Amino acid sequence: MAKPILTSQDTDFPQWYQDVVAKAELAENGPARGTIVIRPYGYRIWELLQQILDERIKATGHENAYFPLFIPMSFLEREADHVEGFSPELAVVTHGGGKELGEPLVVRPTSETVINHTFSRWIQSHRDLPVLINQWANVVRWELRPRLFLRTTEFLWQEGHTAHATSEEAQEETLKMLGVYRDVVRESLAIAALTGEKSPAERFAGADRTFTVEGMMRDGKALQMGTSHDLGQNFAKAFDIVFAAEDGSEHHVWQTSWGVSTRLVGAVIMAHGDDFGLRLPPAIAPYQVVVMPLGGDDAQSTVEAAMQLVRDLEAAGHRVKLDDRLHVGFGRRAVDWELKGVPVRVEIGPRDLESGTAVVVRRDTREKASVELERLIQTIGERLVEIQQALLDETEAQRLTRTSLISDLDEFKSTIAAEPGLYVAGWCGSASCEEAFGDGTGASIRCIDPFEELPGSEPRCLACDNLASHQAVIAKAY
Ligand SMILES: [Zn+2]
Structure with a gap:
């Protein structure tokens, strides 16, 4: 076996995290401090998560839209708590087109202000409500202690923004979206997180109440994985979002906002990874199965068998990678895929072929089993389901123990x-x-x-x- 290529988690968990992010080719630092380059393998995890979440957001009645990156500084100043909370993190543009701007522009740290400015024009009557909008975007919050995925100056996220006729509806929406986050985190990221309310000190700047999804990482520390805010009428009053009720009386709307970000990729790394690398839940693994033909005298037939297996697995709906780098040592290839956390690895050698079997290795437990070729597709499908569940069970047990x-x-x-x-x-x-x-x-x-x-x-x-x-x-x- 090759020597460990990562710092062990017990020795130095933060260093392990940095090692695995770099060596599994997830991300690296950008040239401007605090910025992140998300590499294709890391971005694919985000894309898969994004697809799952986007479906859930749409299934609960929300539509995607897009709002500007630049926000007039005066917009942020309209909601006192909001500007106070975000001021230390703002990136402000003072020059454009070679000239000093009449009014500085803020690069959005979040979009309540610009979206609510727009809502004030969209909403006039109770018939316009509710407004249920989601935006996928990048935001910028000046970060003094950056860490890849967990805290970066620019990050990717979705932010939901809604407006309702009553306080009860807004409260219901706040908890509904908290529930969507909890379910996605549980079912897709396989993390048994806690949900609850934030204390006033930890509340979103401008919210009446903030609810959170808190995961526990493998070093026993918590990670805030998503938040959902009941904004009351704070922004409605700041941006004068008023609707006429059926009886003609005028009221400010009640609002919510909610978001999760690329931080969730960091959560997956830290909630599941071990000393050999990532352990990705199948639901968000770029490759769910890697097929590795072994070299040797009969390389031709093992490669052909591997290619056929890849086609069959793809037909069964799995994301599959063929690793036919026969010039690279077998041990090295196996270590690579463990590092990248591919849930199931299938090894096909000449001797396996002769006996009509292949070796199936689970990444979560690292257990190896010899499986008959006729039962391979079915077995792999079952393993993927088991791994998804086992990772969740592990986080649940760990949370209870700790x-x-x-x-x-x-x-x-x-x-x-x-x-x-x-x-x-x-x-x-x-x-x-x-x-x-x-x-x-x-x-x-x-x-x-x-x-x-x-x-x-x-x-x-x-x-x-x-x-x-x-x-x-x-x-x-x-
Ligand atoms: Zn006390």
Whole structure:
């Protein structure tokens, strides 16, 4: 076996992450600090995820549209919390066409302002509601501590923006889209994430309430994977989005926004990868199966058998790669595909052919099995289903194992340093207690009152011992 080509996860998880992103050819740094070049293999993962999500977004009644990259600075200033929250991250264009601009333009950090400006012209009557729009786009947020996929100055995402006649409808929409994210993360990314509300300190700038999908990575840290915001009437008032009700009375609309980004690719890497590389869930794997004919005296017939197998697997609806690099050593080729996380590898050698079999290797468990050629297509199909489920089960088990109830602040602080994970505690709701959780630990409240069942927390606040008003899930996070 070749020597490991990645830093081991136990030695240095962040270094492992950097190694695997580079060596699996997912992405690299762009020339401007904080920017990302997404390489074809990484981009394909994003594309597959995007297709799945786009279908779900359309199936829930939303339509795609596109809004401008540049936003007048004055638009951001209309919603006080919004501009305050985003100011430190803004990229601002002051010159265009060789001249100083009359008004600076912001490169969108998110599109509430420009979209709501447009909504104010689209919406007049209750008959115009609801408006259900999604945009696939790039956004820019100046990033001081960039990390490929997780935090980059420019990233790709979708942002949904909706307008409704009532507060109840907007609340329902906020939770509906949170549910879509949770399901896609669970079913396609095979990550058993938690969902719940963000504390006021972690809320989106300009929202009344923010809900989040929080995944746990293999080092026990949390990663925010998507958010859904109930915007109330904050932007409607800032942009004067008013509709006439049936009785002729005028009202501001109620709104939501929600988004997930290329960060999800980072989540897949960190939730499933091991010391041998990526382990991709079949649903979003660029290649679900790689077929490797072995060289030797009878290379011709193994290559032909491999090509036939590729055609049969493609006909069965799988994404397949033929690796016929016979000039490259077998071990090296196997290591390459493990690194790239291809769920199933099929090895066909002359001796296998003689006995009418092929070797099927699962990437998740690295188990090898000899399978009769007649049963190969069916077996591979079954393996893919099993792997998708097994990866999900693993994240679920890991999350449960690494979730602890905690009721003593000092104990919490010493424990989380040694054993990163999710800590469930009571919280009184005060900002100072929230700060106390993070003080010296670097941890934060990832969500409150999660929808998933967790062990019941203490009825008293972890920091101040007053009566708790929320169950808080506290963790270190990316
Ligand atoms: Zn408290």
